[in-house]
Amino acid sequence: MESLFSDQDLYPSGSGNNFADIILPVPIPRMFTYSIPYSMQSEINLGSRVIVQFGKKKVLTGIIGIVHNKPPQAYQAKPILEVLDDTPSVNPLQIRFWVWMAEYYFCHIGEVMHAALPTGLRLSSESKVQLNPNFNREESKYLLDTREILILDALDNQPELSYEDCEKVLSIKSIHPILKSLVKKEAILIFEKVQEKYTPKVETRIRLTPEIATSKNALQEVFDSLAGKAKQESVLLKYLRDVPVLQKPQSNEKGLDKATLLEEGDSESSVKTLIKNGIFESFKVVVNRLAEEEPESEPAVLSSSQQAAFEEVKHQFESKQTVLLHGVTGSGKTEIYIQMIREVLDSGSQVLLLLPEIALTTQIVTRLKKVFGSQMGVYHSKYSDNERVEVWNGVLSGRFSFVVGVRSSIFLPFDSLGLIIVDEEHEASYKQFDPAPRFQARDSAIMLAYFHQARTLLGSATPSFESYFNASQGKFGYVELTHRFGDASMPQFHLADMAADRRKNLLKLDTTRVLREKIQDALAKQEQVLIFQNRRGYSPYIQCEDCGWTGQCVQCDVSLTYHQFSEELRCHYCGYKEKTPSSCPACGSTQLTTMGMGTERIEESLSLLFPEARIARMDLDTTRNKHGYQRLLDEFGSGNLDILVGTQMITKGLDFGRVTVVGIWDGDRILNFPDFRAGERAYQQITQVAGRAGRREAQGQVILQTRDPETQMYAQVIKGDYFEFFNHEIHDRKKFYYPPFVKLVKITTRHADFKIAEKAALNLHHGMAEIPIKKIVLGPEKGIIARIKNQYQFESLIKLDRSGNTPVIFKEHLWKITEELKTRPEFRSVRFVVDVDPS
Ligand code: ADP
Ligand code: ZN
Ligand code: ZN
Secondary structure (H helix, E strand, O other): OOOOOOHHHHOOOOOOOOEEEEEOOOOOOOOEEEEOOHHHHHHOOOOOEEEEEEOOOEEEEEEEEEEEOOOOOOOOOEEOOEEOOOOOOOOHHHHHHHHHHHHHOOOOHHHHHHHHOOHHHOOOOEEEEEEOOOOOHHHHHHHOOHHHHHHHHHHHHOOOEEHHHHHHHHOOOOOHHHHHHHHHOOOEEEEEOHHHHOOOEEEEEEEEOHHHHOOHHHHHHHHHHOOOOHHHHHHHHHHHHHOOOOOOHHHHOOOEEHHHHHOOOOOHHHHHHHHHOOOEEEEEEEEOOOOOOOOOOOOOOOOHHHHHHHHHHHHHHOOOOEEEEEEOOOOOHHHHHHHHHHHHHHOOOEEEEEOOOHHHHHHHHHHHHHHHHHHEEEEOOOOOHHHHHHHHHHHHHOOOOEEEEOHHHHHOOOOOEEEEEEEOOOOHHHEOOOOOOOOEHHHHHHHHHHHOOOEEEEEEOOOOHHHHHHHHOOOOEEEEEOOOOOOOOOOEEEEEEHHHHHHOOOOEOOEOHHHHHHHHHHHHOOOEEEEEOOOOOOOOEEEEOOOOOEOEOOOOOOEOEEEOOOOEEEOOOOOOEEEOOOOOOOOOOOOEEEEOOOHHHHHHHHHHHOOOOOEEEEOOOOOOOOOHHHHHHHHHHOOOOOEEEEOHHHHOOOOOOOEEEEEEOOHHHHHOOOOOOHHHHHHHHHHHHHOOOOOOOOOOEEEEEEOOOOOHHHHHHHHOOHHHHHHHHHHHHHHOOOOOOEEEEEEEEEEOOHHHHHHHHHHHHHHHHOOOOOEEEEEEEEEEEEEEOOEEEEEEEEEEEOOOOHHHHHHHHHHHHHHHHHHOHHHOOOEEEEEEOOO
16 A cells, blocks of 8 residues: 655744644645734644634634644644643554545545534534533623624524624624634634534432441431332332342442332332431432443353464464464354453554444454443444443543454544454455545555554455455465364355246246255255345336336436335335336336345245245345344344345355355346456355355355356356366456556546536546546446436546556546536536445
8 A cells, every 4th residue: 555645844943833734624735824812822733623713704613633834835824712622532553544535535634524423523514502500690790892792792692603693793804803802701602503413311310318328227217117008119119129238338339220229110200208307318320322331251162273373363463563374164253253352452552443334244243242341432323412422432542452343443543453353354344435535444454553553454255356456466474274163064065046046847936946945955954045146236126017207216327126015116225115016107007027136025035935934034025123133133033033035244254153044046137247346256156155155064065056157267167166266357457457567546427417427527538637647447338327416427447557656646646627617617516436446
């Protein structure tokens, strides 16, 4: 990875700097330079939040990114108006990381800041003012001037005002001196609207009053006084049962939360009476949303091959910053991670473990929680913002020295990482697709580790081409685990020829004979079955048999997907939906049939073929709510289901001992996708889903249905020969100039008018063709989907030479070209979306 800036730019030596570059939450290419008033010199820290004026009217909150002594050349620097933080919100390593990310992924640092801070800490809105509740206006009347009084009057009517509102109240341009004076007089408070969003969770707890808790006699008296008052007595007994006051008087201090006390049907009014009579008291505490758990199990003892791999990883870390751990499915990579994490934590450094999508890998999280308990934080994509802020603060305070999280957890405020582990490092979901920054979390993690002088461990059974290539070049270390843990053997493959079965009349509802037989065997032995169907390009749609009509989205150029369950047609790009028509809207025919084969249809076919089996389906539809995924997994894990039909979700890290048969419904559909990564992805997906089979004693059976059993890649997957597959594919990558041999940049030009979008894209193309560097410019072509949300799209693909600072030069020119184009009136509302290393 190129390092695109030098340390000297960021941390100039010497004090008495006169200028600060501020990261602002607006889409401008760079930080903006402000002057540091002399009086503020001592308050200026990297990472602190400040208030500055931006443009003519706006007052924004930003973060200090750099301090230096160079006045800006193109404009007169305005002074920083206010420093908000005593201690910085963001540490220097984070800022360095943001700067790198904006550079590398061709986006604005404000956009990185926006992605990095949880909404609860985000600084995108303007500052607001409110009355200071402690201010006594009567007493201070003589201190205020007329304009200040006008502002306070306005705040009497409206609890909060923005800077702009205040300017309107006084009809003047620069409101800041007045507000500043009001702050000094302690008449108003300035706050961040969004920061207010964070609300600590408060719990009401009940305890005995101290006099009673510390004296057995007093307690006895209380009991006597409650004779005949059964309800109150019951509450007291419940309390004493849960809080052992008699044995341990200090246990009374924490008390019991009110909800627990009332849980067995005791009435709130009894509790109130007890409080009124001075027996109980109630108090409030701020509690963590994230439950405390103590470790409950020791790490497993490593097998000899795991131990050897563990030692080898450590050995390689002595000379390599990054190591790829290539271990077949079921080899027990998690246990090796656990040992690594333990050692690094013991040495006093922090650890981050990245997982593709935590909701999809709860098994591993549960396993880790058992070992690491409450020093481990979990950063979930389905968490509420409050929960995220708590993880953030937990990292800041040192409560969490270890975090397991999804891709956005690379932005947490770590200050001393020792190790980052990227599990399933090949996963496409590590790439953020929209909005900017369009970062690859694996690649970014390697850079983040570099800034911390930490190590990165990449783990996968099917490494990405990039990582495997880097390992083969000696850039990364490489450690292999070729056997499954324990007695488990690798699964046995069967290529099931659908075309042959069709000819012989053996194909029933798209199942081959061998698939049916294997399922039948498993059911007879009370074993479980997973059926996988690739999601991409596989949505069922409705077509008229008479005229060929298909439902199209009104805003996008895609067919609407048919959802049998809700009887709707839906657009998967923009969310548009309509009721499924009962007759063809074009010709009126009632002969509408479902085309394509989604998991819903497969589930239906299987229940016709195996009426006695208990079948469920796992896909985006059935797991939409927060617990849907977990519920299905629990059902399946406890043996209440025989067959689980699913999309990509069932391929990821699931470890169920009773699964012996895995059916891949349509292998060809995985492979036939117009993308240079299609082969790599298909290899990965088939190997991963096959890896769910036979993870204990019984050998797994994998049935791969195909119309083309001769496909070379199938043979390589079956042999488990990643190396052969890689060598074959990498040859094509080199020949046709694809990553890892070039760096790809995709630029999408968007506009509501087809002609304008096309013209802008062509102009961009000509501009890019003239940039004096080694490169290939392809396109512009209509996007795979030509129109999304009423925006037409054209895509250009640029293949850049990886050497030297080609990307930097390219980027500088690209900015100029797009900026110049956007100054032309006709292209004013054209958008250019840049995606570096698209996936
Ligand atoms: P991978 O992530 O490499 O596919 P897992 O970490 O899920 O493999 O391990 C596969 C199975 O083997 C799991 O059920 C795990 O608990 C078990 N296992 C792996 N290593 C050990 C060990 N050293 N001791 C006990 N069980 C282990
Ligand atoms: Zn029709
Ligand atoms: Zn749409």
